[in-house]
Amino acid sequence: MWDHAGVSGSGERGAVADRGGRPALTSARELAEVAQELFLERGFENVSVDDIAAAAGVSRRTFFRYFSTKADVLWVESPAELARFRELLAAAPPEEPYADVLCRAAPRALSHPPERRTWALHRAELLLTVPAVLEKATVRHTEWRRIATEFVAARRGSGPDDLVAIAVGHAVLAATVAAHEYWLAHPDQELPDIMARFLHLLVPAGTG
Amino acid sequence: MWDHAGVSGSGERGAVADRGGRPALTSARELAEVAQELFLERGFENVSVDDIAAAAGVSRRTFFRYFSTKADVLWVESPAELARFRELLAAAPPEEPYADVLCRAAPRALSHPPERRTWALHRAELLLTVPAVLEKATVRHTEWRRIATEFVAARRGSGPDDLVAIAVGHAVLAATVAAHEYWLAHPDQELPDIMARFLHLLVPAGTG
DNA sequence: CGACTTCTGGCACAGTGTGCCATAACCTCA
DNA sequence: TGAGGTTATGGCACACTGTGCCAGAAGTCG
CATH class of the missing domain: 1.10.10.60 (Homeodomain-like)
Known part of the structure; x- marks a missing residue:
């Protein structure tokens, strides 16, 4: 998951030496x-x-x-996707219920242009089926979850002990993972659609 | 998480040679x-x-x-906990709604006798905070989730593509993980109680 | 005793990830 | 042209993980 084009974050050295010094051989x-x-x-x-x-x-x-x-x-694209998720949440109108915002932002943050579809599928396959890779997912998942949790906590004006905020964060992550797994089994469907369905099933909506 | 006493599963060689051969030095x-x-x-x-x-x-x-x-x-205790979860689900009365069954069985499968409390806390701390360990969790998590998913699918008479069953499985796992994290931050509370609260928040109940 | 079984320890090996350091390639300023 | 600073690279040594292989220890049974 977390497959999408975008500017890489940490590891990027760039192909051009802009601040002097020896230019990088690769990126x-x-x-x-x-x-x-x-x-x-x-x-x-x-x-x-x-x-x-x-x-x-x-x-x-x-x-x-x-x-x-x-x-x-x-996981090269991961920082970009996390950043986009953050931005989409921050840009949402304050009066929109947080559940709606999340259900809209999460799929969009992970959507990708059509020409990248098969590439994204291949990537998702590697991320979900190779144990060694799957294991490394935890760190990114935690970050993804944290973004959602903090967004909800801010909206609810609560602190880090808010059970609802924590639960929603976990729900968003669960829906994301579930959607990617389902996508692998049904590549004919569109990932954002699948994600939206799981999000509506999983994100506790009753609480506003 | 998954902390509880019980008979270990795979790795166990036993301290006694019951089938002949050299006795094991350890267990x-x-x-x-x-x-x-x-x-x-x-x-x-x-x-x-x-x-x-x-x-x-x-x-x-x-x-x-x-x-x-x-x-x-x-993760020595993990097989025992998974087995207990399976058994508790299998033993539930068929007329009880599956959501109720899960909310009851999951906390019980991971509960532990009082004398093991600090031991379980220490274990949970290692499992949740050490990255290298956290990463290895994925496999056990998947199994835990699979048990719940298959239980729900069986109850609903659906197949492996049932979105609701998949979602519930993820919800159960999410609640379990969330509860353990919350427990670490609030060791004064009881893990089964915390789990129950998260399960009620996260498991989609509207669908019976 | 010998035959069979199971567990053990040692060794060699491929692979991962890190610290250290010399050096290559580019910049700017003189 | 050259000196000094900056950044990326490559090589080496090293500790550690995990595996295959095999000789041998330590039991049981007939």
């Missing part, structure tokens, strides 16, 4: 591209970091400067 | 005990498998015969 995106291709060909565990580095024309050591983990290479 | 439980102690003292990442093995009086190689991963040592 986080380029590495991610190469890696994902190899993963799809041979399977995640059958591709070593050396393989990725070699295919990208850099050294192993350099790879680990762009990504701190072999699995992290599949 | 999965014993290893887990030693390991958890070390983790609490020095922190998960500052304890190597060699350390655990040495403290338990076995070789590194033997440790990996009991547990396939260093983190797995913290």
Whole structure:
């Protein structure tokens, strides 16, 4: 999940040296591209970091400067998606019920242009089926959840102990994960639609 | 989470040779005990498998015969808890609404005798705060969720594509995780109570 | 005793991730 | 042209994880 185009966040070194210094040989995106291709060909565990580095024309050591983990290479877009989620929530009209805002913002933050569809599907497949990758998901999931929780807490004027805010955060995450799994099983349907359905099922609506 | 006493499942070799052969020097439980102690003292990442093995009086190689991963040592009780969850669901009266059954069974499957309380808290802390451990949680979470989903699907007479069953499964898991996190922040409260509250908030009840 | 079974320990090996350091490639300013 | 600063790279050594392989220990049974 979290598949979408956008500007990479942390690992990005950029292809151009704008502040002087030696220009980078590659970029986080380029590495991610190469890696994902190899993963799809041979399977995640059958591709070593050396393989990725070699295919990208850099050294192993350099790879680990762009990504701190072999699995992290599949989460390049995550910071952009999280940022978009945050922005969509912040831009929502204050009088709109928070449940509605979330049900609208979450699918949109993870939507992608049509030409990226198969790419996103491939990515989702890797993220959801490869255990080693799935495990690394926890950190991103927590962040995604935290955004929703804090949004609800702010709307409700409550603190970090608000059971409802916590519950809604978990519900949003659960719906997101569920939707991606369902999408893999039914690639003919559209991810945002699936997400919306799960969100309406899962987000506690009775409380405003 | 998933903290409770019970008979370990897979890794258990037992302390007695009942089918002939050399008797085991240790047991999965014993290893887990030693390991958890070390983790609490020095922190998960500052304890190597060699350390655990040495403290338990076995070789590194033997440790990996009991547990396939260093983190797995913290999930010894998991099979027992999953089994209990399954049993509680199976034993529920068929006329009771599935949401009620789940809200009753889930907290009970993870409840523990009072003398294990601090032990369970320590365990939960390790499971929820140490990234390397948290990551390994996904597999157990999936199983926990699957049990709930299949139970609901059976009750509703639906298949694996039933959105409601999937959503409820995710809701049960979300409530379980949320409850454990909340418990860590409020150790004075009782875990089953917290779980019940989150379950009532999160499990879609409108659908029977 | 020998035959069979199970658990153990040691070793070698591939792979991951990190710290350290020398060096390459670019900038600006003189 | 060259010096000094900055950034990226590459190589090496190292600790650790997890696995395959195999010899051998320690029981049971006939």
